[in-house]
Each structure stands twice: as structure tokens, then as C-alpha cells.
Amino acid sequence: MLLSILTFIYFFNAVIALITILMKPRDVSAIWAWLLVLIALPVFGFFLYLFFGRGLGDKKKYRLQQSDLKELENLAQLQEDSLSIFDSELENTELQPFVDFFSLLNRMPLTRKNEVDIFSDGEEKLTALIEDLKQAKKSIHIEYYAFVTDKTGKRILKVLEEKAAEGVEVRLLYDSFGSRGTKPKDFTQLIQNGGFAQTFITSQRALLKLRLNYHDHRKIVVIDGNTSYIGGFNIADQYVETTKRFGYWRDTHLRIHGAASSLLQMRFLMDWNVSAPEKNQVSYHLDYFFTDEQSATGSTDIQVVASGPNSEKEQIKLAFIKLITSAKERVWIQTPYLVPDDSVIAALKIAAGSGVEVKIMIPDRPDHPFIYRATQYYARQLIKENIEIQVYRGGFLHAKTLIMDDEICMVGSANQDIRSYKLNFEATAVLYDKKIIQQLEQIFIDDLTKCEEMTPEIVAEMSAWLIFKQQISRLFSPIL
Structure with a gap:
């Protein structure tokens, strides 16, 4: 009797697994991987699929796409206002096909005359970031997969609280899955000082919505629209200290001064506005962007490419x-x-x-x-x-x-x-x-x-x- 019941459960599980997987378009490799999970782990496999296998909801995907389109229209206007720091052509014409290709991927233009510093050590990157944050006059926009309020996070958070109290616009966007241990109450002082802290759209009530598989893995900082950071380092102790588990953390991060900061600013605004409640969303204005053409004295041309599950383009x-x-x-x-x-x-x-x-x-x-x-x-x-x-x-x-x-x-x-x-x-x-x-x-x-x-x-x-x-x-x- 027990064997018959178990056989029925396993057969019923396999049929439902097949129907569930095929209901949503996906790669053949992903289909087989999920079928393996669902069939090899009856019942438990369904819970895994419910939380990790379902795609983004259509409404959420639409919101992400519309936010991107809106801000890209603003970026087009910015290019017209500052033509000498945005361009569509490289001096090296042999590389022009690459510029055109990357521009089509995201509608992000080529930016000229950027200054770039490279960091391969976490403490050096953190020290430079803190110094730049302290110099902020208008705005600080931060987006991290992991913003952990341990010793390292508190060093950054203290500066953000101080700058917010000075009247600088401070906005912090983080992924709650990557920022394990970080709680909304950790940002109480920042908010009281006039700043904002917000979880990324896909990590909001994700447990209730049964979607845990889509993370904001970006690491972006933009200061006064002029100076920005992008790379692999997050904000947590393990990225700046030698730990027993990882040893020395070897990563690569960029500090950029120039028009490429405007591209990262635009990316931040897209992510912030789709994640924040309407009352906390921000409107496009030139103060957020690099428009001081006289200070564009670097030699590096940069484009930015972004991607996410809201697009099928990869x-x-x-x-x-x-x-x-x-x-x-x-x-x-x-x-x-x-x-x-x-x-x-x-x-x-x-x-x-x-x-x-x-x-x-x-x-x-x-x-x-x-x-x-x-x-x-x-x-x-x-x-x-x-x-x-x-x-x-x-x-x-x-x-x-x-x-x-x-x-x-x-x-x-x-x-x-x-x-x-x-x-x-x-x-x-x-x-x-x-x-x-x-x-x-x-x-x-x-x-x-x-x-x-x-x-x-x-x-x-x-x-x-x-x-x-x-x-x-x-x-x-x-x-x-």
C-alpha cells in the first residue's frame, strides 16, 4: 500500500513538474536542470522551484523596462546639451564597429576624456571612496549588491549620515539578499538626517512573492555626477580584510572622473526610480550629471553596458x-x-x-x-x-x-x-x-x-x- 502511494506521488510529481516547467519559455538546458531537481526531489523540489525557478512577473518586468526607456530619453537630451564629452565615433576608426555595437545594446553613448584609476586592493578602494564621499557637495548615489553594516559598512554609513546632515542628497540602494544582516533600522539616522535608503525592487517582499533568484549585483557609486565607481568590490569587512575563510580578497574596481559618470548616474536613476515609492523618486536635472566640459582632461573613452532579467537580450x-x-x-x-x-x-x-x-x-x-x-x-x-x-x-x-x-x-x-x-x-x-x-x-x-x-x-x-x-x-x- 505504501509503495503504491509513493509510486503515485512520484508519477504525479513528474507530470506536474513537466507541466510547470514548460508553462514558461526558457532555455532547454534550464528546463532539463529544473526537471532534474523536481523529479529527483519530489515535493521539496517544488518549493525550490517556487522560490528560485519562476521568472520575473510581467508587471515588474514592465516597470523595469518603462523606467529604462524614460531615463534613456533623458540621456539623449543630455547628449545634445554636452556634445563634446559624448560622442559616437572613436579616433581609432578600426574600433568603431565595437562602439556602434555597444551603443545598440543599451543606447549608451561613447564618453570621451575620462580619468580612470584602478584599484586591486579593498582598503585602497575604500579609502579613496571615503575621501571622495567627504568631498561631495550636491549628491551621493550608491548602489551595491552587498552593503553590510559591519565595521566597513559603518565607516561608509557614518560619512553618509554626516553628508546628509550637511544637506547633500544621499540615496543608498542595496540588494537585501546580498546585504545579509543589514536591517532597515540600520539606516534610521541616515533617514533622520535627510538621506534615503532603499532595497532594490526584486528584493522587496521577495519571500512573499516567491521570487528569490533575481539580484541587483551592480556596484555603482556616483558623487556630484562627476566622480563614479564601478567594479567587483562590495561594502563589507571581507572585501577589505584578510579573513580565515577567503584569505586576501583580490578584486578590481575603477574610479572614474568624467562623462562616463553620467552613464552610471543614469543607470542608478533607472534602478532607484523603479525601486523607490513614488514620493521618493527623483526627477531628471542637469545637476546630477557631468557637464563641466573644461574639467574633462582625461584620455580614456568609456561606454557602459548593463543587463538584467527584465530583458531577453543578455x-x-x-x-x-x-x-x-x-x-x-x-x-x-x-x-x-x-x-x-x-x-x-x-x-x-x-x-x-x-x-x-x-x-x-x-x-x-x-x-x-x-x-x-x-x-x-x-x-x-x-x-x-x-x-x-x-x-x-x-x-x-x-x-x-x-x-x-x-x-x-x-x-x-x-x-x-x-x-x-x-x-x-x-x-x-x-x-x-x-x-x-x-x-x-x-x-x-x-x-x-x-x-x-x-x-x-x-x-x-x-x-x-x-x-x-x-x-x-x-x-x-x-x-x-
Whole structure:
């Protein structure tokens, strides 16, 4: 009798699983991954799917899309007002197809004459950020996946409270899932001083709405519309201190002074206005943007590419593919997670098969066990394609960078994994500047001194149990 009941439950579970999965358009790989979860874990698998497998609701997706369209219209007006710092053409005409391509992805223009500083150390980045925040005169806009109110978070929060009390407009947008331990009451003083703190739209009442899988993974700061930050560092102790779990945290972040700050400001406004209640939304005005053409004295041309599950375009993934398949000499990548989909794998194979030097650097330790084992699986597969895999042993490598030849590089929040391609809200800067590329190249070379190459001999020594864990983790890679 019990066996019959269990058989019925399992059969009924399998049928309902199939119907549930096929109700919503999705990749075949994701369908099979979710079917595996639902069938292998009867009942419990449905709870996992309810919270992590359902897409964004149509109303929420529409709100995100309309917010983007509204602010992009404002950006078009800003370009007309400040033509000399926004442009549509590079001096190097050979790279013009890239500018056109990235402009079509997001309708984000090319910005000229930016000054760029690169940070690869968390404390150095934090110190520079705090100093810039203290100098703010008009506005501070901050957006982080993880804004944790530990020692590091409180250092930032203290400055924000002080600036708000001085009359500076302070707005803080954070993802509640990434900011574990952070509570709304932590921002009471900031709000009393006139500032604002807001959770991102997808993390608002997400538990009640049964949607936990869509995160604001961006790391953006814009100060007075002139100075901005973008990259991989979040705000929490682990990003600036050497910890027992991660060791030294190795990441890459940019500080930008110039018109590219306006692009990041526009991205922030899109995300803020779609997340905040109507009374706290902000209106477009020039004070938020870089319009001082006389102070545009840098040499770096920058575009910004953003993507998220509110769009089917997967813009950042397309940007990665464009650079990888266009390379003539090299593609150097740093990523904490290497869980690419078939299209990116094909791009990497094409590049390596065309004689391009493809190097990928990954960490030697996990912060998410399943993703780490999946990363090892894909690393094993890629070395068969003449792709060099370097395993960083100097701590935890969290940098998200890509260098193409000596011409273009990307630095931002997006990893080389399916989550960053499809599920997270991400942002990355595309930079055209040989000097910046040389700096990133030197950082990569310095990191290589702390790496061990994954060779066929090392793979051959992996235990059967480790290979099994990698294989199992790989099966779930479309939904990790």
C-alpha cells in the first residue's frame, strides 16, 4: 500500500513538474536542470522551484523596462546639451564597429576624456571612496549588491549620515539578499538626517512573492555626477580584510572622473526610480550629471553596458562574445565563477582555434561550493581546447575583467557564468585606452606569480569523487 502511494506521488510529481516547467519559455538546458531537481526531489523540489525557478512577473518586468526607456530619453537630451564629452565615433576608426555595437545594446553613448584609476586592493578602494564621499557637495548615489553594516559598512554609513546632515542628497540602494544582516533600522539616522535608503525592487517582499533568484549585483557609486565607481568590490569587512575563510580578497574596481559618470548616474536613476515609492523618486536635472566640459582632461573613452532579467537580450554576454570572437592576439579573463553557457564556450573555442592566446584566471577556493565545482568542471573541459587555465592561490580572486588585444577591456560586476548572463542585474565598463589596458595587463601578470596552471597532469590526479562532484554540479549549472 505504501509503495503504491509513493509510486503515485512520484508519477504525479513528474507530470506536474513537466507541466510547470514548460508553462514558461526558457532555455532547454534550464528546463532539463529544473526537471532534474523536481523529479529527483519530489515535493521539496517544488518549493525550490517556487522560490528560485519562476521568472520575473510581467508587471515588474514592465516597470523595469518603462523606467529604462524614460531615463534613456533623458540621456539623449543630455547628449545634445554636452556634445563634446559624448560622442559616437572613436579616433581609432578600426574600433568603431565595437562602439556602434555597444551603443545598440543599451543606447549608451561613447564618453570621451575620462580619468580612470584602478584599484586591486579593498582598503585602497575604500579609502579613496571615503575621501571622495567627504568631498561631495550636491549628491551621493550608491548602489551595491552587498552593503553590510559591519565595521566597513559603518565607516561608509557614518560619512553618509554626516553628508546628509550637511544637506547633500544621499540615496543608498542595496540588494537585501546580498546585504545579509543589514536591517532597515540600520539606516534610521541616515533617514533622520535627510538621506534615503532603499532595497532594490526584486528584493522587496521577495519571500512573499516567491521570487528569490533575481539580484541587483551592480556596484555603482556616483558623487556630484562627476566622480563614479564601478567594479567587483562590495561594502563589507571581507572585501577589505584578510579573513580565515577567503584569505586576501583580490578584486578590481575603477574610479572614474568624467562623462562616463553620467552613464552610471543614469543607470542608478533607472534602478532607484523603479525601486523607490513614488514620493521618493527623483526627477531628471542637469545637476546630477557631468557637464563641466573644461574639467574633462582625461584620455580614456568609456561606454557602459548593463543587463538584467527584465530583458531577453543578455547584453553583457553579447559584449563578452563580441570581444572574444573579435580578438586577434589575446583574450585574458579573470572571473571567480567560470560557468559559461554554450554560446560563450563556442566563442572561447573559436578564439583559441584561431590562434588567439586565451588565458582564464579562476580562484582556488569556493564561496559557493556547487558553483566552484562547476567552475572546475568547465576549466577541465576548456584546457582540452588549448585554453590556459590559471588557478589563483593568493587568496580569493573576485575580479571580473576581460582584456582583448591591446585595444579594449571590460571591468564590472558580471562574472563568466549563466547567473550573470541571465538572472542578475549587472553593469560593466568598456574602456578604450592602451594605458589602462597596460595597467590591467600588469595586474594580471602580477597575479600570475600567485597562480598554478591547471594542466592535464593535474586533472589526471583528481580523485574520482572530486570528478563526480564536478559532474553533478555541472548538471545544475543553468540554474546555479
